[in-house]
Amino acid sequence: MFNIKRAASIATVLLLISASAAADQLADIKQKGVLVCGTLGTAEPFSFPNPATREVQGYDVDFCKALAKSLGVKLELKLISVAARIPELQQNRIDVLAANLGWTAERAQQIAYSDSYYVSLTKVATKRSDGYKKPADLAGKRVSAPKGSTSEMAVRSAIPTATTVTFQDPPAAFLAMQQGKVDGFAVSELMLLKFKQQTEATTLIDILEPAVLNEAWGIGMRKEEAGLIKQVNNVLESMEKSGEATQIFDKWLGANSPYKLHRGFKIEPIKG
DSSP states (O other): OOOHHHHHHHHHHHHHHHHHHHHHHHHHHHHHHHEEEEEEESTTTTBBTTTOOOEEESSHHEEEEHHHHHHEEEEEEEEETTTTHHHHHHSSOOOOEEEBBBBOHHHHSSEEEEEEEEEEEEEEEEEGOOOOSSGGGTSSEEEEEESSSSSHHHHHHSSTTTEEEEEESSSHHHHHHHTTSSSSEEHHHHHHHHHHHHHTTTOOOEEEEEEEEEEEEEEEEEOOOOOOHHHHHHHHHHHHHTTHHHHHHHHHSTTSSOOOOOOOOOOOOOOO
């Protein structure tokens, strides 16, 4: 009987320790006075360097700033590659991810997602001179995408006979198409619009319809961080209600931006 009681007592202590450890992440951020937010730094208009100051700015960065402000701490941005996003989070090198992180069932088994703060369309672009009209025309062809991205997965799903060629970042994947090393390039519609504008004087680009993926983006966190997850979702909900989330969208993506998009979504839980 003594051993059973002692085992039960030990189990209770361990559970309390475990719960305390899980709840400590939010307290640790407040104690150190810094929120480390992982972001790409190469994905305009979400996170990219200001041409004048070289300071990283963008849609994702503004959400990181809002989270840090809600906690009363400083923001530290850590620039990471697409492929390194989840490993950096799992290895405790960052606190949260705001890095074009589309929801997938596989990722959701590894990390926790916040409510969706952006919805992205993934499309395929080709050189106009090649004459492609729709993604299906690239069957049996070579299509580039950022390594480890949902764009890569979308190509494999939507055009299964295409050969997917991956690169470390979107600019490298786009350059491969420009140079004729691949026939198409898959990434978010916004990024394609920007690349198209930048190269229209030298290379005419077509963005093919329909989209190959419609994906919800969330802020990534470690699954055990219950307190932080609740905090992030509370902040996002507050930003939606106050109009701050809409203001950030309009600033980077709206009518007065190069993209001139309409915000056809609202912050809400991701329906996986």
